[in-house]
Amino acid sequence: MNSPATWDQETFAAAVGDAVWAPSIHNSQPWRFRRTEDGVDVLVDQRRVLPVSDPEGRAARVSCGATVFNLGLALAVAGAPAVCTVRPGGASVHLARDVGRAATPLERRLHRQIRRRHTNRAPFAETHVDAGVVTQLEEAVAREGGWLDFAADEPTLTSLAALTRQADAQLRVNPRYVAELRAWSESADLAVEGVGRQAAGAAPHPAELMPRRDFGGPEHDDTRDPTRGPAVAVFGVHGDHAVDEIRAGIVLQRLLLLAADLGLAVAMYSQPIEMPVVRERLRLAVRRAHSPQLVLRFGYAPTTCYTNRRPVADVIVADAVG
Ligand SMILES: Cc1cc2nc3c(=O)[nH]c(=O)nc-3n(C[C@H](O)[C@H](O)[C@H](O)COP(=O)(O)O)c2cc1C
Incomplete structure (x- = not known):
C-alpha cells in the first residue's frame, strides 16, 4: 500500500x-x-x-x-x-x-x-524583443527571488559580449575542456544524452558577437552574425551557496518556460560563469552583490532540433x- x-x-x-x-x-x-x-x-x-x-x-x-x-x-x-x-x-x-x-x-x-x-543555437530574427516582454521576464524572476539584468544599451551589450568572448577564448585553449565538450557532443550516446550536431546549430563564427559554445555543428558560409541583435541578459539569485545554486535552477526553469510561453527563443552561455576571474568581472559589470549564474540571449527563431x-x-x- x-x-x-x-x-x-x-x-x-x-x-x-x-x-x-x-x-x-x-x-x-x-x-x-x-x-x-x-x-x-x-x-x-x-x-x-x-x-x-x-x-x-x-x-x-x-x-x-x-x-x-x-x-x-x-x-x-x-x-x-x-x-x-x-x-x-x-x-x-x-x-x-x-x-x-x-x-x-x-x-x-x-x-x-x-x-x-529547448535551447536554440540557430540565428535569431532581427525582431526586437519588446520592452513590455523584457519587463515581464525581469519581474517574474524578481518575484521568485532572482535577478535578470538585460543589457539596456550598446556599451553594456558590448562589455557583456567581450567578457563572454574572453571566457570562450580561454576555455578553447584548454585541451581538457575541448575533450570534455567533444565527449558530450560526438562520442556520447546521443540517442539519450549530450548535444548532437543538429541541436548544436552551425559552427560558431569567429566574429560572432556572443560566441556560442562549439558543439561541433556544421561549418556554414553565411557571413551574417547569427547572434547579433536580440536581447542579452545576465541571470542570478541573491546568494552564492550550493542551496542558492539549486534555487537558481528552479527560478531559471520558470523563466525559460515563461519565455517559451511568450514565443521567445533562448540561447544560454555559461562560458563566463566557468572562468572565476571573468565571472567576477561580469558581477561587477551588472553591479550585483552575488555571482551571476548564466548569460542568456532572447529573441525570435523557428524551433530547432531537440536533444x-x-x-x-x-x-x-x-x-x-x-
Ligand atoms: C547550467 C547550464 C549551463 C548551460 N550552458 C550552456 C552553454 O554555455 N552553451 C549552450 O549552448 N548551452 C548551454 N546550456 C544548455 C544545455 O546545453 C541544454 O540545456 C542541453 O543540451 C539540453 O538541451 P535543451 O535545453 O534544448 O533541452 C546550459 C544549460 C544549463 C542548465
Whole structure:
C-alpha cells in the first residue's frame, strides 16, 4: 500500500517523465529521483558532474533545480501539488505533498511548455524583443527571488559580449575542456544524452558577437552574425551557496518556460560563469552583490532540433515505499 504522504508510483514516474526535459549543462542530466515515505527526493547525480567545466558541481545543481521545477509542475497538474525544500548542502531537494490546493492556470500554462522549450543555437530574427516582454521576464524572476539584468544599451551589450568572448577564448585553449565538450557532443550516446550536431546549430563564427559554445555543428558560409541583435541578459539569485545554486535552477526553469510561453527563443552561455576571474568581472559589470549564474540571449527563431533524454527507469532510484 502506498503511504498517503507520498505520490503513487504511476503519478511519480509520469511526473519524472516530464521533469527530465529540463535543461542541463551539455545535456548531462545530473539528476536522480527517489520516492520516499513522505514525498520525493531529487538528488544531484555526482557521477554526472562534469569534472573540467563544472569541478564544484555548480552547473549540476542549477540543472537539478530546473528539473525540480518541472517535477513540481507535473505533480501539480496531476492533481497533487508539492512544496519543495532544498536540503542544507544542496545535494538534494525534498518535495512533500501540498494538500488542499489545485494547480493554478499559470502552472498549467508553464507545464504545457516543458517539452516545447529547448535551447536554440540557430540565428535569431532581427525582431526586437519588446520592452513590455523584457519587463515581464525581469519581474517574474524578481518575484521568485532572482535577478535578470538585460543589457539596456550598446556599451553594456558590448562589455557583456567581450567578457563572454574572453571566457570562450580561454576555455578553447584548454585541451581538457575541448575533450570534455567533444565527449558530450560526438562520442556520447546521443540517442539519450549530450548535444548532437543538429541541436548544436552551425559552427560558431569567429566574429560572432556572443560566441556560442562549439558543439561541433556544421561549418556554414553565411557571413551574417547569427547572434547579433536580440536581447542579452545576465541571470542570478541573491546568494552564492550550493542551496542558492539549486534555487537558481528552479527560478531559471520558470523563466525559460515563461519565455517559451511568450514565443521567445533562448540561447544560454555559461562560458563566463566557468572562468572565476571573468565571472567576477561580469558581477561587477551588472553591479550585483552575488555571482551571476548564466548569460542568456532572447529573441525570435523557428524551433530547432531537440536533444534527447535517458529513459525514466534510468533516473529513478528504487524506493522503499510499501
Ligand atoms: C547550467 C547550464 C549551463 C548551460 N550552458 C550552456 C552553454 O554555455 N552553451 C549552450 O549552448 N548551452 C548551454 N546550456 C544548455 C544545455 O546545453 C541544454 O540545456 C542541453 O543540451 C539540453 O538541451 P535543451 O535545453 O534544448 O533541452 C546550459 C544549460 C544549463 C542548465
